[in-house]
Amino acid sequence: MSKIDKYIGYNVFVGIVIVLFVLVGLFIFFDFVDEVDDIGKQNYGLWQAILFVSLQIPQHIYELFPTSVLLGSLLGLGAMANNSELTVIRASGVSILRIARAVLQVCLPLTLIVMIIGETLAPQGEQYAYTMRSTAQADKEYISFQSRYGFWARDGNNFINIRTIQHDGGFGAITLYQLDEALRLKSLTLAQSAYYEQGMWQLRNVHKDIVEADQVRSEVSDKLAWNAVLNPNLIKSVIVSPEKLSIFGLYTYIQYMRESGQREEPYQLAFWQRITYPLISIAMIFIAIPFVFGSLRTVAIGQRILVGSLIGIGFHILNQTTGNIGLVYNMNIIASALFSPILFVFIAVILMRRLI
Structure with missing residues (x-):
């Protein structure tokens, strides 16, 4: 990896880490505000509320990482564009594809690390958090x-x-x-x-x-x-939703649901959405790069954050909508899970081709 690749990767890495830190911090704050009303119920005190919120940090990292990749890439590359560093790099003969490769060399290892967190720490922490809270809020008997x-x-x-x-x-x-x-x-x-x-x-x-x-x-x-x-609500608070189970946990539970003759489609959808997780991160990268070299190359940082946030929200809404539509109308589960990531990758490829 050349010095230029390392410099591009470093700026993108710093941008992703900053955005991820801010987003996770905001979600932790909102989670704690939601728990304040429950403090004092039976044995559920301040320490239990802090522990409950802290145990959800790995899950927030997993869920917010694709959005952080998009916003972090916009911030890192955008700062280089505002300082005319990208212009100099391009003038020295570095292609846009090489810049994209440098970004991928940083984001793909990060994606792998976050996936490991999402498959190990996140499900276990989430499960322990809800079990701890339900036990602390339950009657002594x-x-x-x-x-x-x-x-x-x-x-x-x-x-x-x-x-x-x-x-x-x-x-x-x-x-x-x-x-x-x-x-x-x-x-x-x-x-x-x-x-x-x-x-x-x-x-x-x-x-x-x-x-x-x-x-x-x-x-x-x-x-x-x-x-x-x-209390039925207490039981439901202990059960972790399909989206927060690991791939292995989803696969095992799908087999059990199939053997017992119960509806397995919601768990299949969550399973394939986890499988396509790396594709989502790659799509976010290839969408961010055209915007930096295109219409956002001279705008302020606030506008980049706004555009990136709108894209991230749009992807989340589209992903949830297509998944739910697939469940309601008994469509192919794999197609429902892959539609949004493939669509965004296709859009990103078109935008990249217009710059090359």
């Missing part, structure tokens, strides 16, 4: 946690296992263990699904085994009321 086998909770002498959270608000594959005062099993209840209706849980397609002194009696019913203090 109520203990809950999530494992690879679903959501577990304790309600007095009752232990509850919920394997899946359905998108219509219900729960699937529920197992209830009822113990007596001596912690001996009194009954085992299996339910296909459960819905919270009029302040009470309603179990559906229920099979219940009651342990008696000399026998085990079985009962089967289509619907059974279950009076539990378990």
